[in-house]
Amino acid sequence: MRAISLSSLTAAAFFHSVAAASAGMAFPSVSDYGARGDGTTNDTAAFNNCLAANNVCWVDSGKKFVVGNVIMNNGNRLQGFGSVQYGTATGATTTVRPVLIGAAGATKMIDVTRISHGGGIVGLMLDCRSSAMDGISSGSFQLTLDQVTVVGCNNGFGGGPTYTGEAHITNSTFGNNVNGVVNLVDSFILNADFAGNTGDGVYFGTGANSNTITNSRFEWNLGYGFETYGGTNSVNISNCVFDRNYKAGARIQGSTGINLTGNSFSRNGRNGVAAEENTQISINASRRVNLTGNTSETGTDDGGTGPRTPAYVVSFVGANAYVTINGLNTGGRYSATNLTGGYVTGVVQGTAPTTGYIFANVSQ
Structure with a gap:
C-alpha cells in the first residue's frame, strides 16, 4: 500500500483521504508493517516503522497491540476507528475498538516529545496495565486527542519533566489511572470524562x-x-x-x-x-x-x-x-x-x- 505524504495532497484531497480512512481505507496500516495485534506479540517496531515512513498510520479495529515507547513524529496521526467509552472500561472489556496494551518494561506507551508542530491520536484505547507507565507522554506541542480512552496508566496524558503545550483533547476519557491529565499549557479539554483515577x-x-x-x-x-x-x-x-x-x-x-x-x-x-x-x-x-x-x-x-x-x-x-x-x-x-x-x-x-x-x- 502506497504511503501518502501530506505535502503531496491538496487540501480537498487530504480531507477526502481522512474521510476514507474512517472506513479503514487509503492509509497504510500498522499491520502492513508486521503488527500482529494478537495481544501477545510486541508490535512496537511495526508501529515505529509505519510512523517513520508515513504521515498517517491506521490501527486495525478489534485487535490488541502490545506496544511500548512508540515514537510519534511531527505530522504523524495514529488513527483507529472507535467510539467513546467510559473511563472504567479496559482493554479486556472492549471488543470492537483498536486497543494498545502496554509492553512490559516501557516507561510510556506513546512518546510524543518529537511533536513540535502538530500531530494526532484518534479513535484508540490505551490500556497500560501498569501504574509504572504513562499512557501518552508530556512534551508535545499542538497534539490533538479525539475519541481516545486511556486507562490503567500512571499518568494518562502528560506528567513528565516537561509540560504539554496547545493540546486539544476532545471526546476522550481517562479512567483508572493514577492521574488522568497532568500539566497542560495553553490547551483545551472538551467533552471529556475523568473517572475512577486513584x-x-x-x-x-x-x-x-x-x-x-x-x-x-x-x-x-x-x-x-x-x-x-x-x-x-x-x-x-x-x-x-x-x-x-x-x-x-x-x-x-x-x-x-x-x-x-x-x-x-x-x-x-x-x-x-x-x-x-x-x-x-x-x-x-x-x-x-x-x-x-x-x-x-x-x-x-x-x-x-x-x-x-x-x-x-x-x-x-x-x-x-x-x-x-x-x-x-x-x-x-x-x-x-x-x-x-x-x-x-x-x-x-x-x-x-x-x-x-x-x-x-x-x-x-
Missing part, C-alpha cells in the same frame, strides 16, 4: 497556565476531580460535572485567575476527609478566583450508602484575596424536611478573604 482527574502544577475545560465530567476520582497547585494562572472551567470525588470536586491552591462558571457539584468529599477536602470547592492561598452560577447538592453514595457529603460548599484555607462567589445555588441545608440540601454543615468553611471578597446572590 489521584486527580486533572492536575495542573506551577506554570500550567491558560487552559480551558468545558462540558466535561469528573467523577469517582480518589483525589480531587480537578486541582491547580502552586502558581497556576488563568484557568477557565465551565459547564462541567463534579460528582463523588473522594476529596473536593475542585481544589485551587496557590493559584491566580481561576474561573469556575456554570458547573454542577454533587457528593464530593465522600471519604469523610478534612474540612477543606470535605467540600465542593477548596480555595487555598489563592487570588482572583471567580465562582459564578455554580450549583451544589449533597448526597450519599450510589445505593444510599456512606455519609451524606459534602459538609461545605466552599472551604477557605490560608490567606486568600479577591474572591467572588456570585449566583451560587446551594439547594438549601440538608434536613429531615429537605433531603436534597446543598451542604451538611455550612455554605462556607474557614476564614473568608478580607480583601476584595464578594459573596452575593447565594441561594440557600
Whole structure:
C-alpha cells in the first residue's frame, strides 16, 4: 500500500483521504508493517516503522497491540476507528475498538516529545496495565486527542519533566489511572470524562497556565476531580460535572485567575476527609478566583450508602484575596424536611478573604 505524504495532497484531497480512512481505507496500516495485534506479540517496531515512513498510520479495529515507547513524529496521526467509552472500561472489556496494551518494561506507551508542530491520536484505547507507565507522554506541542480512552496508566496524558503545550483533547476519557491529565499549557479539554483515577482527574502544577475545560465530567476520582497547585494562572472551567470525588470536586491552591462558571457539584468529599477536602470547592492561598452560577447538592453514595457529603460548599484555607462567589445555588441545608440540601454543615468553611471578597446572590 502506497504511503501518502501530506505535502503531496491538496487540501480537498487530504480531507477526502481522512474521510476514507474512517472506513479503514487509503492509509497504510500498522499491520502492513508486521503488527500482529494478537495481544501477545510486541508490535512496537511495526508501529515505529509505519510512523517513520508515513504521515498517517491506521490501527486495525478489534485487535490488541502490545506496544511500548512508540515514537510519534511531527505530522504523524495514529488513527483507529472507535467510539467513546467510559473511563472504567479496559482493554479486556472492549471488543470492537483498536486497543494498545502496554509492553512490559516501557516507561510510556506513546512518546510524543518529537511533536513540535502538530500531530494526532484518534479513535484508540490505551490500556497500560501498569501504574509504572504513562499512557501518552508530556512534551508535545499542538497534539490533538479525539475519541481516545486511556486507562490503567500512571499518568494518562502528560506528567513528565516537561509540560504539554496547545493540546486539544476532545471526546476522550481517562479512567483508572493514577492521574488522568497532568500539566497542560495553553490547551483545551472538551467533552471529556475523568473517572475512577486513584489521584486527580486533572492536575495542573506551577506554570500550567491558560487552559480551558468545558462540558466535561469528573467523577469517582480518589483525589480531587480537578486541582491547580502552586502558581497556576488563568484557568477557565465551565459547564462541567463534579460528582463523588473522594476529596473536593475542585481544589485551587496557590493559584491566580481561576474561573469556575456554570458547573454542577454533587457528593464530593465522600471519604469523610478534612474540612477543606470535605467540600465542593477548596480555595487555598489563592487570588482572583471567580465562582459564578455554580450549583451544589449533597448526597450519599450510589445505593444510599456512606455519609451524606459534602459538609461545605466552599472551604477557605490560608490567606486568600479577591474572591467572588456570585449566583451560587446551594439547594438549601440538608434536613429531615429537605433531603436534597446543598451542604451538611455550612455554605462556607474557614476564614473568608478580607480583601476584595464578594459573596452575593447565594441561594440557600
